[in-house]
Amino acid sequence: PEQVWYMRPAFSIVVGGVLPFGAVFIELFFILSSIWLHQFYYVFGFLLLVFLILIITCAEITMVMCYFQLCAEDYHWWWRAFLTSGSSGLYLFVYSIVYMSTKMVMTRGVSILLYVGYMLIASYSFFMLTGAVGFLFLQQATSGHHADFQLSELQRQVAEHHQLLHAHIGRGSEPPRKPPKVPGCLRWILD
Numbered sequence: 001p002e003q004v005w006y007m008r009p010a011f012s013i014v015v016g017g018v019l020p021f022g023a024v025f026i027e028l029f030f031i032l033s034s035i036w037l038h039q040f041y042y043v044f045g046f047l048l049l050v051f052l053i054l055i056i057t058c059a060e061i062t063m064v065m066c067y068f069q070l071c072a073e074d075y076h077w078w079w080r081a082f083l084t085s086g087s088s089g090l091y092l093f094v095y096s097i098v099y100m101s102t103k104m105v106m107t108r109g110v111s112i113l114l115y116v117g118y119m120l121i122a123s124y125s126f127f128m129l130t131g132a133v134g135f136l137f138l139q140q141a142t143s144g145h146h147a148d149f150q151l152s153e154l155q156r157q158v159a160e161h162h163q164l165l166h167a168h169i170g171r172g173s174e175p176p177r178k179p180p181k182v183p184g185c186l187r188w189i190l191d
Helices: 009-016 018-036 044-071 078-086 088-103 109-142 145-171 184-190
Strands: none
Touching (some): 009 018, 018 044, 044 078, 078 088
């Protein structure tokens, strides 16, 4: 079906990258300073904590954005799951350009080219990491045990409706008018 403007792929992908990048951008300043400005970086325990927060944030934002997509009956979630959290690599690259223009003094074109080239590689690696985390989490969540749980919950609701229907028919009263509504985000399980 036709999607509203905020559920179109381009908008949801760009918005989905903000949260994972927001989880790491302060720590990113210190990492860039240690790499490019030769400052020492000592807080590796905190870096591990920020990395775990990044992984959790990528998984959550991908789950939320694709849940909205599935509820809108758009079942092509594979690439969008990858690109939603992976788009934080674009924000990393933009931030590295802002960092270069505000914190670094580069006068030669070769230095700028070297910096931009290395940051493109780093941003692409970050894109691949966060995109893979989002996709693999959502693939795991929509298959196997989780899908069986949603299906069994839906079957339970249908069974309750049938019991109510038979109870009303046995008493001679009018049956309930509406069957339980299957949400759009669960219809793909029944197909």
